Amino acid sequence: MSPSPTPVRSAPRGFFQVELDLGHAFMEIAETNMSMRNTEAARRAMAQARQGCETVERFLTSSRHAKHLSKDEYDKTHAACEQLRERLAKLNGAPWPP
Numbered sequence: 001m002s003p004s005p006t007p008v009r010s011a012p013r014g015f016f017q018v019e020l021d022l023g024h025a026f027m028e029i030a031e032t033n034m035s036m037r038n039t040e041a042a043r044r045a046m047a048q049a050r051q052g053c054e055t056v057e058r059f060l061t062s063s064r065h066a067k068h069l070s071k072d073e074y075d076k077t078h079a080a081c082e083q084l085r086e087r088l089a090k091l092n093g094a095p096w097p098p
Contacts, residue, residue: 016056016077023052023084030091046088053084 030045059065060078069077 016059016080019052019056020077020080020084023049024087026052027084027087027091034091042091046091049084050088053081053088056081 026045026049030042030049033039033042033045056077060069060074060081066074
């Protein structure tokens with residue numbers, strides 16, 4: 001079983017958490033599809049997971065949005081995104097982004 005995502009809390013963090021939770025859910029789907037050798041479905045699920053991670057990163061790099069996060073919240077969100085990227089890279093067999 002893969003590691004649980006790091007929790008992120010509060011209003012903007014709630015949005016980030018939903019995106020990251022969805023990303024991890026899509027990775028579960030991708031891993032299941034890969035184990036069944038359904039690579040096309042796995043690639044589609046991985047693309048959805050990647051999109052969630054990219055969305056969070058886009059907001060984290062925006063001063064307009066990042067200013068609502070404390071340093072600790074920013075660090076936790078960034079670490080949770082990094083966990084998702086690592087799962088993508090591991091399943092993809094290549095560094096992220098591909």
